[in-house]
Amino acid sequence: MTKKEIKSREAQEALDSINEMEHAGLKRVLPTPRWLGAILALLIGTQIALLGAEIRNYNTILIVLIVIMTIAIINKNQSAGVTERILLSKRTLIICLICIIPIYFLAIISGQYLNNHFEYYWAPFAIGAFVTISIWSLVVSAHRSYINRFNEGKN
Amino acid sequence: MENSKFDAIIHAPNRLQICALLSPLEQVEFRVIRDELGISDSVLSKHIKQLEDVGYIKQKKSKVNGRARRWFHLTTKGRRAFELHVEELKRIVNDLL
Numbered sequence: 001m002t003k004k005e006i007k008s009r010e011a012q013e014a015l016d017s018i019n020e021m022e023h024a025g026l027k028r029v030l031p032t033p034r035w036l037g038a039i040l041a042l043l044i045g046t047q048i049a050l051l052g053a054e055i056r057n058y059n060t061i062l063i064v065l066i067v068i069m070t071i072a073i074i075n076k077n078q079s080a081g082v083t084e085r086i087l088l089s090k091r092t093l094i095i096c097l098i099c100i101i102p103i104y105f106l107a108i109i110s111g112q113y114l115n116n117h118f119e120y121y122w123a124p125f126a127i128g129a130f131v132t133i134s135i136w137s138l139v140v141s142a143h144r145s146y147i148n149r150f151n152e153g154k155n
Numbered sequence: 156m157e158n159s160k161f162d163a164i165i166h167a168p169n170r171l172q173i174c175a176l177l178s179p180l181e182q183v184e185f186r187v188i189r190d191e192l193g194i195s196d197s198v199l200s201k202h203i204k205q206l207e208d209v210g211y212i213k214q215k216k217s218k219v220n221g222r223a224r225r226w227f228h229l230t231t232k233g234r235r236a237f238e239l240h241v242e243e244l245k246r247i248v249n250d251l252l
Contacts, residue, residue, distance in 0.1 A: 007247055008248050011244040011247040015244050015248065018241060018244075020175075021191065025176045025180050025183070026179050026180075028180075028183075028191075078219055083182050083226075085179060085180050085181040086181060149179070
């Protein structure tokens with residue numbers, strides 16, 4: 001075996017070891033279970049729908065449940081000992097967060113406006129359903145991208 | 156612009172594994188790295204210190220349920236060095252083919 005062959009074999013072994021560890025790392029990152037994402041999406045959608053329809057009786061309990069679900073998701077990541085790498089830059093994330101808050105209030109105000117001025121009683125619920133489906137789609141696409149990354153690492 | 160560069164600091168088996176484990180993730184806890192590599196706390200601390208000294212990884216301390224935990228992440232410099240090292244390894248393998 002030539003020196004070049006030995007060097008190449010060592011390099012291949014190092015690459016194999018890198019793939020193995022990258023795969024082990026990704027295996028540790030459990031994506032947010034889809035059912036947890038579905039419940040969170042449903043809670044936020046319901047809250048927007050109810051506030052849009054000006055039904056405030058369940059608002060406090062919904063907020064408490066949303067906070068509990070969010071804490072559960074954060075705690076799950078902490079106890080796993082790893083956190084997934086977010087490929088978006090910090091700036092993009094801040095912009096996304098800044099955009100989400102007005103969108104949330106806009107959804108509620110739109111529901112209230114359509115309900116009060118045009119008597120579209122179904123409008124707040126349609127907006128709530130739209131928000132639920134949007135959040136659910138985000139959860140599913142995040143889940144898919146994780147599975148793709150995991151399979152890439154495996155190959 | 157260079158596309159590959161062999162890095163002697165990263166190439167040591169344990170340090171290579173640490174960087175490989177950290178590369179697809181945001182941050183990893185000390186115990187997870189130790190368990191994945193199957194090495195003792197002291198050996199891991201030694202390798203981590205070497206990587207920290209050259210600025211390839213950084214640590215953050217946090218308390219979870221009253222217990223102190225150490226989290227590690229690759230710095231931009233470390234990520235770049237690791238990527239260049241992997242490219243160099245690939246180049247070495249491909250050169251023989």
